[in-house]
Amino acid sequence: MTINRHCPTCRSRQDFRKLNDDEKAWVRAEGSRSYVDNLWRCTAVGCLTYFRIGRINDRGLLPEKFKKEPPADAERP
Numbered sequence: 001m002t003i004n005r006h007c008p009t010c011r012s013r014q015d016f017r018k019l020n021d022d023e024k025a026w027v028r029a030e031g032s033r034s035y036v037d038n039l040w041r042c043t044a045v046g047c048l049t050y051f052r053i054g055r056i057n058d059r060g061l062l063p064e065k066f067k068k069e070p071p072a073d074a075e076r077p
């Protein structure tokens with residue numbers, strides 16, 4: 001299930017999905033939140049933005065390791 005919202009990082013509308021277990025574990029470990037079941041992340045390639053549902057200003061960035069792999073023919077850094 002995804003929701004369509006404006007992503008402030010992509011500066012366009014994107015699909016967001018709920019954080020998976022690894023991502024939730026990271027947010028918990030990072031320490032600023034204890035309740036993570038209402039967090040959604042942008043599914044755009046290379047975007048790490050997550051936010052609390054209903055509170056687009058309550059957001060953060062996931063670490064690089066959660067970056068979605070770009071297509072195989074994309075340029076790599």
Ligand SMILES: [Zn+2]
Pocket residue numbers: 007008009010011014042043044047048049
């Ligand atoms: Zn985004």
